[in-house]
Amino acid sequence: MNHHDGDNARQAQAAQALESRIRETVEASFDATVAELSDLVRIPSVSWPAFDPRHLGESAESIAGKLRELGIFDVVDVRRAPVAGSENAADPELGQPAVVARRAARNGRPTVLLYAHHDVQPPGKDEDWQTPPFEPVLRDGRLFGRGAADDKAGVMSHLGAIRAVADALTESGEDLDLGIALFIEGEEEWASQSFGNFLRENRELLAADAIIVADSSNWDTETPALTVALRGAVAFNLKIETLDRASHSGMFGGAVPDAMLAAVRLLDTMWDKEGAVAVAGLREADLAIPEYDEARLREETGLLDGVSPIGTGEILSRIWAKPAISITGIDAPDIANASNTLIPSVTVRISARIAPGQDPAEAFEAFKRHLQDHAPFGAQLTFEDGDFGQAFLVDTSGWAVAEIRKAMADAWDRDPVDTGIGGSIPFIAELVEEFPGAEILVTGVEDPDSRAHSPNESLHLETFRKAMLTEALFLARLNQRSA
Template sequence: MAGTSEQQERDAAREAELRGRVAEQFSRTLADLERLVRIPSVSWPAFDPAHLVASAEEIAELLRETGVFDVVDIRRAPVAGAEHEADPELGQPAVVARREPRGDRPTVLLYAHHDVQPPGRDEDWDTPPFEPSHRDGRLYGRGAADDKAGVMAHIAAIRALAESAAAEGRELELGIALFIEGEEEWASQSFGNFLRENRDLLAADAIIVADSSNWDEHTPGLTVALRGAVAFNLRVETLAHASHSGMFGGAVPDAMLAAVRLLDTLWDADGAVAVEGLRSAELSSPPYDEQRLRAEAGLLDGVSPIGRGEILSRIWAQPAISVTGIDAPDVANASNTLIPAVRVRISARIAPGQQPEEAFTALREHLLAHAPFGARLSFEDESLGQAFLVDTEGWAVGEARRAMADAWGREPVDMGVGGSIPFIAELVEEFPAAQILVTGVEDPDGRAHSPNESLHLASFEKSVLTEALFLDRLDRRTR
């Protein structure tokens, strides 16, 4: 018993040292995060790719400065479908790093992404999107939360871990690999090829995907369910050419009329999905009322929620369909014309347990069966992403929950997320024995992908401490 007590005291002292390091370094962590936010690393094709190179180089240098890794490199891989071409198109630059484990310690792979969404219109931001600013305990800027804070959570936790070990005169024994992707916001088009080309560098016993959210500003969350995604362009045609709306309107259906009538068939009167073949899942959920939904989503007064069942079931476990774009004349160029063709972008989220190929078939068959007035339909640019359910029985989940509880001072919530991280299926395929944890630094008010994206700083520091505690405990764990 005395030996056990002495070991507990040593462990407590070690974790106290680690907590001190995280707190002591936090101002440096924020300064590095702000420097990353200033780099407009948008991965969409219309933006300058030089910024992605600059972002990758900055992160690689931060990793080298830790002195922890045997390898730090910036690499690219061919996009899907181009791998066998003589001069294949390459994906955006990713940062990879690895240190081999010492003795029988496990290896953990830490994932995040350094690319960001386009900022949108500057006038929609209270402060410039790529000039980080502080207000009311939050850091504002594009990528401040999604996902450069995820990148810095990894780096800050590793720094604290390494400096704590050095202060105590011991060697860090844990194996650590990093994969900081550069194109997550543009469909991770080279992800599968990158994994295959760098498999030995990235192989691990546990994987942390730091690209999700916590339950709220005060409560940690472990993401255990993600919906899948199906997106495609739908083209609706009714006329061989445009015609005068006064001459033929009332007798000739234009493409906009057909598209509006067709799209309306995707939902019931209460807004629930009405496509046969799209299924729901059975997932338990914590309490979440309409008041919180209205506050977090920005639902206007007088506008009612849609769907049926528990609110979180609608978001986590039921399908959803959105029309995210329409190609048609804008109001400024509207003329008295019957429009011959309209193109829309349909984005569907599918419940865990349903295959995206099956869901796409259901959507396609529904639209073809409901095309009004004999309108011609064509489908383009399909994008399919797998849903994901975490196996919560593994040792890594238990360690993650314990680290969250110790860092935040309260038990974590097992939560679903209505969004999708399709590449997780590729991680599972390439590393089937690895346990995958989906964590994050965001909170419900972070507004990722939207104007005025922000990061709650007190929550961020707790997220860094969570990961540092998790890594430290793996550093004491046999494989």
């Protein structure tokens, strides 16, 4: 063995010893990490306007305190930025508090930005929960509570991974040279309204060579996943009018179309008889699709017996690569106030997902053309409150993708699956715009039964442990890599 080979062998042995220490550290500290996560879940940090915003400040300060305790960051701060559209006002409206931190890279190492969010969805009705939503409960290997999976587990996977790497390096007598930045957002569940301004105001603090967005899901509890495709989003209110005032349904029904009749007829034109989207101009993407059958769809969604899936083609293609349309709200008289009246106007909220590769503004124009062309009885249409989110496709040829896949395989003892997600993470497009040279890795701590946004949200603890170990191995390997 020559001198060069001997150095390589010693470096390999040292790296193997370090990773063994990281595994031991993750395992030894896991119960304490779950306890810290439980403390965060107890804070009802809902970012919707109807909820007390003080809880978001409490959550942000708690996370900032944990980061300061690590003792490795040059900067740890809680910051806010103006909501989009208000930045030039004399008194701009500020978004919710976010936590930022940074340590500078040393000795030519790269910098990685770790993203998660500490705000959560509203809990919904207490009676729909088996246990109180903000009182974390351990049951059957899962931690139940609002935000336990989405996305306070993402926050703690970052903190736990950093802590494990820092402790293992200290025990080994080695230095942490990797640059690390964190961005723990406080309004992801309320449309990330200050996200773009926050990035611009804190660009130097957040700039990185690779970005981990820990806000997605794994294939199942045994198999990790790297999210490589996300659908975009188009949402808007559609007002449908046929009368300038309400009229007696007995006196004029059968001759005068009311707005509800027009709405029902019009909305039905957006799907064909199989339930597939029938709006011309909405496109599909060509994605590699793993096997997934109807039985799994039923298990993961709670589809009732006798109710058939909708759409055509491979099931995952319908979810990942094709558009979808939902009517998520209707403003019309409720049953308690239903009189025998022809309704003059109805407003509906249309929420659509669009395939990766399609621009949401283009898709919105397709909706407008379709609905105007199909408006029955000459009904008058008004389009309001449009909200767009860009789709996302990952370039899987980069070095960071290769490193995260290897870390996943080593932590899970199983090769990861490249997946798409039917949902949208619109702010990723803003990350790409602000940091065009950074590789973006969308990972997650969730599994198909996490029920994010739903009652009885939960985190599978073994999935959480493996996700944290994955990130720790990834960070440790980047600590040896030249930028």
